[in-house]
Amino acid sequence: MQNTIYCKSIKKTNKNSTLYVVLLLLIITLSFTSCTFSEGSEVDYSTKKETCESSNTVPATTIIPTSSPVTEQVTESTVSKITETKNPINTISEFPEYSGSAFAEINGNVPFFTQSDYTTECFESYSDLDVKGRCGVAYACIGIDTIPTEQRGAIGMVKPSGWHTVRYDDVIPDKYLYNRCHLIAFELSGENANEKNLITGTRYMNIEGMLPFENKVHNYVEQTNNHVLYRSSPIFKDDNLVANGVLLEGYSVEDNGAGICFCVFCYNIQPGIIIDYSNGDSWLEDSVSDNNNTVKDNQYSDSTKYILNTNTKKFHYPSCSSVSDMKEKNKEVFEGTREQAIEMGYSPCKRCNP
Numbered sequence: 001m002q003n004t005i006y007c008k009s010i011k012k013t014n015k016n017s018t019l020y021v022v023l024l025l026l027i028i029t030l031s032f033t034s035c036t037f038s039e040g041s042e043v044d045y046s047t048k049k050e051t052c053e054s055s056n057t058v059p060a061t062t063i064i065p066t067s068s069p070v071t072e073q074v075t076e077s078t079v080s081k082i083t084e085t086k087n088p089i090n091t092i093s094e095f096p097e098y099s100g101s102a103f104a105e106i107n108g109n110v111p112f113f114t115q116s117d118y119t120t121e122c123f124e125s126y127s128d129l130d131v132k133g134r135c136g137v138a139y140a141c142i143g144i145d146t147i148p149t150e151q152r153g154a155i156g157m158v159k160p161s162g163w164h165t166v167r168y169d170d171v172i173p174d175k176y177l178y179n180r181c182h183l184i185a186f187e188l189s190g191e192n193a194n195e196k197n198l199i200t201g202t203r204y205m206n207i208e209g210m211l212p213f214e215n216k217v218h219n220y221v222e223q224t225n226n227h228v229l230y231r232s233s234p235i236f237k238d239d240n241l242v243a244n245g246v247l248l249e250g251y252s253v254e255d256n257g258a259g260i261c262f263c264v265f266c267y268n269i270q271p272g273i274i275i276d277y278s279n280g281d282s283w284l285e286d287s288v289s290d291n292n293n294t295v296k297d298n299q300y301s302d303s304t305k306y307i308l309n310t311n312t313k314k315f316h317y318p319s320c321s322s323v324s325d326m327k328e329k330n331k332e333v334f335e336g337t338r339e340q341a342i343e344m345g346y347s348p349c350k351r352c353n354p
Contacts, residue, residue, distance in 0.1 A: 092237045092244045095265045102208035103248075103264040111249035111263040113229050118253050120227045122146050124189055126196035132241060133161045135199050135234050138183035141253075142217060143227040148190035151310070155180050155193045156340035162200045162241030162280035165339065171272045172203055176339050177282055179206045183232035183246065185214040188221075199234050200242050200280055202270040209266030213248055217260055226254040235265075240277040243268050306341055306354060308332040315341045320352035 096104045122143040127136025140146065158180055167175045181201030184191060191197045201210075217228050229251045234243040245268045252260035269275065275282045306315045307323050311330040316323050323331070334341060338354060348354050 092235050095235070095245065098267045098269055102204060103266045106247065106263045106265050109263055110261065111229070111231070111251050113231075113249065113251050117229060119229075120253055122227065124184065124191070126183075126191075126194065129161075129196060132239065134236055134241065134243075135160070135183060135196060137234075138197055138232045140184055140189060140230050141227050142184075142188050142221055142230050144221060144225055146189050147218065147221060148186060150190075152186045152344055153192050154334075154336055154340055154344060155198065156336050156343070158193050158195050158198050160195070160198050160200045162277070164200075164280045164282070165337075166282060168270075168273060168284070171284065172270065174203050174342070176342075177202060177270055177273060178280070179203055179343060181206045181210065181246075183234065184230060185210070185218070187218045188214060188230065199246075201246070201268055202273075202275075204270045205245070205266050205268045210246065210248065213250060213262060213264065217250055220252060220259050224252075224254075224259060226252055226259065228252050228260050237277060242275065242277040242280045244277060304335070304337065304354075306334045306336070306338075308334050308341070308344075308346055313346050314349050315346040315354060316349040317352045317354050320349055320354075322349055322351055 119141055122141050122145040124140040126138050166177045168177055169175050178200050180198045183197050231249040233247040235245050236243050246266045248266060249263045250260045251257050272285050273282050274285050305318055307318055308315050309326055309330050310332055
């Protein structure tokens with residue numbers, strides 16, 4: 001019935017059968033051409049997609065990173081943000097022993113990031129503290145947007161797991177054994193007193209191990225305006241409160257690792273000092289520490305009033321004669337410990353020796 005009605009309708013519309021045939025052929029030809037164009041477009045799209053996936057070019061859309069190395073401190077809350085992937089480095093015993101260098105290259109100095117991690121969308125992710133108060137993986141895409149524009153503030157109120165205020169005046173040039181080490185440096189993230197980003201780390205690891213890589217990433221981002229995937233994983237043995245070291249990974253995205261590409265383990269040791277990683281206690285390597293060389297447990301942690309010179313980056317006692325020479329705009333009152341002032345980037349005045 002339907003075909004018949006269709007045919008009658010055609011006859012009523014156009015009695016010239018020849019013209020009908022011509023029109024019908026034209027419709028069929030146009031339909032065929034349209035189908036051919038659509039199939040061609042799909043082939044072109046597929047080719048572009050394969051080209052994109054086979055290279056390290058960053059896709060235009062934002063990608064949420066989904067992988068991280070498995071460390072002993074990846075908590076359930078961390079996994080909800082950063083999905084674990086297989087990583088041959090699982091425990092401290094699998095890292096090379098310290099042999100005189102502040103860091104050792106891991107995995108051929110190639111980070112464990114995967115293609116799906118690459119993004120130019122800046123972000124920062126910090127693991128929740130575990131039941132022992134220990135930090136976990138800190139993960140970020142560093143870019144101009146994450147670089148701070150203000151000076152770092154005080155962080156002395158944070159007491160990371162295993163923290164001790166302890167000095168070895170005759171062994172360590174900067175006297176203090178431990179620093180509050182940022183997993184992702186303030187100069188990269190702008191994170192200041194974030195307890196999820198601070199661990200108990202030796203001065204040696206902080207300055208000789210981690211700082212060179214932090215400076216390298218900072219300089220690269222400022223010079224190129226590119227982005228760097230950056231991951232910092234503290235490695236704890238068993239239930240120890242002090243990490244044995246930190247696995248640092250960095251990879252520049254836009255240039256496929258040409259500018260930044262490293263995977264290193266920074267040793268949380270201090271030459272000449274033995275550390276009990278279970279609780280942070282320490283002593284001289286060749287003898288029992290005496291009171292002249294070692295000052296422990298908050299004897300130097302009482303707050304003191306200092307005057308900071310924000311221009312020269314020196315700190316003074318309020319009674320120092322240099323204070324009266326300061327311009328008011330450069331003068332700032334600070335109450336805290338000597339260690340905190342140093343950690344803020346200030347050095348003691350040579351005149352009053354605070």
